[in-house]
Amino acid sequence: MRSEALSPDEYFDMLPEERKSAMLELRKEIKKRIPKGFTEIMAYGMPGYVVPHGLYPSGYHCNPKQALPFMGIASQKNFIAVYHMGLYADEQLLNWFVSEFQKTTKRKPDMGKSCLRFKKPDQIPLKLIGELASKMSVKEWVSLYEKKLKR
Secondary structure (H helix, E strand, C coil): CCCCCHHHHHHHHCCCCCHHHHHHHHHEEEEEECCCCCCEEEEEEEEEEEEECCCCCCECCCECCCCCEEEEECCCCCEEEEEEHHHHHHHHHHHHHHHEEEEEEEEEECEECEEEECCCCHHCCHHHHHHHHHCCCCHHHHHHHHHHHHC
């Protein structure tokens, strides 16, 4: 569900009550742990964490006017989603996450290439998502992104 909110704060204010608390806790954990340099913006109709043009002037290859995306969180119709581009681009990070997720929750993650889906807000492993957010610096993300882009 794409939001028309103009800022992350407006996005969170517009959330339904049954999702608001979980989404705010998720945001708090990510903002606490994400490395310096990433910026929170509205992107693709959801709060996103990006490498701003001031740090990476080239921007996103699909649309260079956009900052380089890294993470996003969204309240979708049937689930809460966490998008993390590093999971898609770094197999070692993906393997670490899946292993830690299963240790933490005793189940497999419901995920796509870069999307984690949580149907029950109380089942979001907040500390693990925070740790995931902390695993890659801006410099590491840009380097990996450029390496994958050249292929």
